[in-house]
Amino acid sequence: xxxxxxxxxxxxxxxxxxxxxxxxxxxxxxxxxxxxxxxxxxxxxxxxxxxxxxxxxxxxxxxxxxxxxxxxxxxxxxxxxxxxxxxxxxxxxxxxxxxxxxxxxxxxxxxxxxxxxxxxxxxxxxxxxxxxxxxxxxxxxxxxxxxxxxxxxxxxxxxxxxxxxx
DNA sequence: ATACCGGCTAGCC
DNA sequence: GGGCTAGCCGGTA
Numbered sequence: 141x142x143x144x145x146x147x148x149x150x151x152x153x154x155x156x157x158x159x160x161x162x163x164x165x166x167x168x169x170x171x172x173x174x175x176x177x178x179x180x181x182x183x184x185x186x187x188x189x190x191x192x193x194x195x196x197x198x199x200x201x202x203x204x205x206x207x208x209x210x211x212x213x214x215x216x217x218x219x220x221x222x223x224x225x226x227x228x229x230x231x232x233x234x235x236x237x238x239x240x241x242x243x244x245x246x247x248x249x250x251x252x253x254x255x256x257x258x259x260x261x262x263x264x265x266x267x268x269x270x271x272x273x274x275x276x277x278x279x280x281x282x283x284x285x286x287x288x289x290x291x292x293x294x295x296x297x298x299x300x301x302x303x304x305x306x
Numbered sequence: 307a308t309a310c311c312g313g314c315t316a317g318c319c
Numbered sequence: 320g321g322g323c324t325a326g327c328c329g330g331t332a
Binding site: 209210211233238240241242243244245247248251 | 326327328329330
């Protein structure tokens with residue numbers, strides 16, 4: 141299947157997006173070189189990788205890039221977090237039916253194949269502190285959340301917007 | 307099987 | 320609040 145890619149202008153910069161007829165299958169940070177992003181797509185789908193018009197980027201995500209199981213469940217649950225809100229690792233764990241798997245959720249976030257599209261930056265610690273961010277570190281996480289309107293109090297998200305604690 | 311590692315948490319000082 | 324510690328769980332070697 142042919143793979144197309146383009147830079148998409150977003151609130152957080154011009155991220156790379158790769159896709160096929162099945163949907164978006166990869167994303168990468170703005171500072172990623174075109175060369176390495178294309179290489180990633182080739183590794184994932186083989187040859188037939190070519191630049192295309194950003195206007196052709198599909199809405200849908202190609203979830204087939206993630207094998208069924210805990211990982212996919214967590215990623216999909218994360219994808220459902222609206223911009224401007226945050227959830228804790230534990231909440232995400234509970235959302236997929238494994239309330240004690242917060243740690244494992246962190247591992248999934250750390251290996252998110254679709255950063256930005258699967259908004260792993262919206263997942264913070266239970267106490268509101270931001271926690272880590274693989275695709276650019278905590279500073280970038282803070283910047284992204286700030287851009288999305290999440291109130292940040294010092295190094296923490298002031299509100300978790302949903303269930304929350306007192 | 308088994309051991310170790312990590313974007314975590316809850317409980318205790 | 321801060322700094323432990325011991326549990327936790329799914330990957331991966």
